[in-house]
Amino acid sequence: MKNIHYYINALLCIVLLNACEKNDTPGVASLNIFNGIAGSNMLVTNLNGTEPLIWYRSAHRLYYGDPGDVAAYNSVKNRFYSYSGLQRIAFFEYPDTLAHSVPVTRVQVDLPVSSINTLFLTGTIQAPDTLFLRDVLPYHTATDSTAGIRVVNLVNGLTVSVNLKNEASGSEVESLGYKAVSAFKNHNVKKDPEIYEFEIRDKTNGNLITTQMIDTRDRDIGYGISNLYRFRNFTIILFGELNNTGAAAPRTVVMSNN
Incomplete structure (x- = not known):
């Protein structure tokens, strides 16, 4: 009987150890989504892919030009954590004005476990476009006191350069075409941090x-x-429609990446 109890206890220990090992391994990925589709107001996300959107009114909403709550530490409303693997995502207008609930656009993205990803929606309602990135974020040591800042260009037909005020044109980014992304560049945030323009x-x-x-x-x-x-780390997003002088005129917002 003692032998039986010994084997049962040993088996329970093995099961518990395996459970602990599985729990220590993250099972989800991070996905930021930005709505830069000119002509849209609000999009709702359907992570069921091509399946009907059952809870339309309570689905996650993406406002045009809203990168999420950058001012709140580690709280970004356009960030999804609960998914990994191959994901099909459809985006619908809200309120839905298209016949037969046709999505504005749909994508299929691969989200490996523990990966950090960003999906930019761009183009127009009539001709939507997307840019998907798997991000490798730079690490900032405690002795560096820096922030990583990059730029993405979502304005079709426009190539830009980027500089800090009073510095030479292109000193930050020499040339950035449509759907191009610059590398993260460190900027000092030391004892007396400054305002970067x-x-x-x-x-x-x-x-x-x-x-x-x-x-x-x-x-x-x-x-x-x-x-x-x-x-x-942060991304300056240039979005809008070339030559538009209204609500969809080219402008920028800042998205937090971590």
Whole structure:
């Protein structure tokens, strides 16, 4: 009988150890989604792919030009954590004005476990387009006190350069075409952090298209964190429609990547 109890206890230990090992391994991926489709107002996501959207009114909503809550530490409303593997995602207008609930666009993306990914929706309602990235985010050591900043261009037909105010054109990014993404570049966020003003210019003539302010000064954002940008990575997103002077005119927003 003692032998039986010994084997039962040993088997239980093996099962518990296996369970612990499985729990230590993350089973999901991270996916940021940005709605830059000119002419859209709000899109709802359907992660059932081509299946009907059952809970249409309560589905996750993506507002045009909204990168999520950058001001809240580690809280981005356009970020999805609960999925991994091959995912089919459809995006519908809200309210749905298309016949037979036809999606504005649909994509199929591969989300390996523990990967960090970004999906940019761009183009127009009539001709939507997408850009999918698997991100490798730079690590910032405690002695560096830096923030990683990159730029993505989602304006079709436009090539841009990027510089900081009062610096030479192209000093940050020399040339960035449609759906091109610059590398993350470190910017100091040290004892006396500063305000960075990025100027986005038309590469062909040097004309200023728009500016993006990034204020890296300390502030109380809770969670025991005094600085939003230090040791983190961000994307300046240029989006809109070339030659549009209305709501879809080219402009920028900042998305948090981690």
